[in-house]
Amino acid sequence: MDDKEKLPIIIKHWIEHNESHIEEYRQWAGKAGEMGLDGIKAWITKAIKAMEQSDSILKEALKDLEAR
DSSP, X not given: OOXXXXXXXXXXXXXXXXXXXXXXXXXXXXXXXXXTOHHHHHHHHHHHHHHHHHHHHHHHHHHHHHHO
């Protein structure tokens, strides 16, 4: 398998990996909120949004790659 064949597999893996982290981040944001650590919850929430944006960009890259 050459790199061109590997690339979509790797991008899909990154997306799935990010999504699993996002779920864990949500859990910990909730726990931080329960502990009264609203500032920490806000930072984690900000990280979630950045990760979701990263996923969106990777999904667009994958679409572009698969269209070729």
